[in-house]
Amino acid sequence: MADLVSHPDEVKVVSRRFGLGATNIDRHLELDGYKAVQKALAMEPDAIINEVKNSGLRGRGGAGFSTGMKWSFVPKQSAKPKYVLCNGDESEPGTCKDRLIFEHDPHSVIEGVMIAALAVGAQSGYIYIRGEYRYLSIIMQKAIADAYAKGFCGKNIFGSGRTLDIYWHGGAGAYEVGEESALMESLEGKRGIPRIRPPFPAVVGLWGGPTVINNAETLASVPHIMLGGAEWFAKMGTPKNGGTRLFCLSGNIAKPGVYELPMGYNLKKMIYEVGGGIPNGRKLKAVVPGGASCPCLTADEVDVAMDFDSVAKAGSMLGSGGVVVVDDAQCIVKFALRTMKFYQHESCGWCIPCREGTDWLKKTLVRFHNGGGMKKDIDNMQYLAENMLGRTFCPLGDAAAMPTIAFVKKFRKEFEDHLDGRPCPFEKAGAAELAFAH
């Protein structure tokens, strides 16, 4: 069970019921649970979609696409059944927020899935949780069973005459499955190889039916929007970036933890005030602002508002909310190598730029970090990464390339310091023994 933290600047919306025993359905009901879905049942589907659109809610998985807009792409009429799929395959390094939602407020996810289903006219919703989160799968399955027992799910929900089934589904270890078309393949019992688009899932998704796929945090936000209103939610954030966000502070920071802060909260303040700054008398070197796939920001670049558009303007991405803080005792070449080792491991091998690109970059970085680097490797790594961009089947190739380009561009001197057979200037004594790790 993960520890909870708090800070006075937090605005608790999605985390409102954390630590209050809301996994228990009766306790959840005392805390306004399942009121939003009843409100939605009395609304026209388009009115639900408009409410979510107007709230400025954008996908919390990383892409930041307007949730209401995504729902509006689902055709009204469909010969095949429509589906809602909750993406709880949280695996972006640096991200541990959906875990807390499942642990403390699983019913908010169920309710979010139900509202999405009402909005698009689906009768089934699936909640996909990564395989490593076994204890959360148990919590979720119990929550679903409790919701059925109360008559909230299944046939004739809340006496409305409507049928809405909610199911749990589990993964078995694969980062790439977090990509929405790969997620559908996985749910269909296959390797998580991404599908070519178009057609987009909203038109041809699970088992060929129109499908809405949203991140768990996105869906958990929806009931609060329905109850508090679009305007209330939108106002908490910055223009076009409604609401709050669960930021996962990790790395070299005094008070790591998951904090819910308004969209647009200043990153520098987040690190030094909310997170308590850099411990052990060290200085900030870099921050990965939104999970491993986001280009790092240097210590001079952290005075930025944490919303999708401002972070994009600063040359990175808000991503999945995983803020990884790196101090000046860390080696960026090593950090880049560990990042690439991850993408190389997770690449499915379906398309060549990603399969070969991640492998070459990893091999080069391993050799480079071990003192076998050549000057031309530095430019070659950047060139190789730049040539992966936009040339892969799914965003995994971009996710591997983007951080690499930033590491090389922004920390070129650190790469150069590894040249001519010099040992890594940051390596601690005895660290060479760790070589088996690669």
Place this chain on the structure above:
Amino acid sequence: MKFSDEFETRFAKMVTNYPTRRSALVPTLLFAQDEVGYLSDEVVAELASRLDVTVLEVHNVISYYSMLTTKPRGKFNVQVCTNISCLVRGGEELLHHCAKKLGVGNKQTTPDGTFTLEEVECIGACSWAPAVQVNYDFHENLTTEKMDRILDEYKRKATQ
């Protein structure tokens, strides 16, 4: 082949959750692995026939997912995360420490069959790094001393 009643109850329900039986494959493989210890030829053949897919297709799926294995593992699978958030808080040192203490390398099992050591990718414990999962249990905010106590505790459990 025979699975537990709990498995059978869950399986019977799961296959009704989807329009195609095959959709139950990934979670079912993991549940079967939890019971048997690994995905033996017998388990693969059984699930292939139950879910109307070929043995080859099942193997295809198994090889994609990192948690699924066709080789037996130790009783306790010690999965040390060394991804970025853990890396900067001593994840690699922790992995090295476990390797030394257990006397095995990555993806190797101790001769008594108690422990398998595995370096894993992000397990979603970033704000509580460095972190380790032993089977499904999370152990977080670790130091080498804490890790020693945890491994000793599992060792004790194994001999009970």
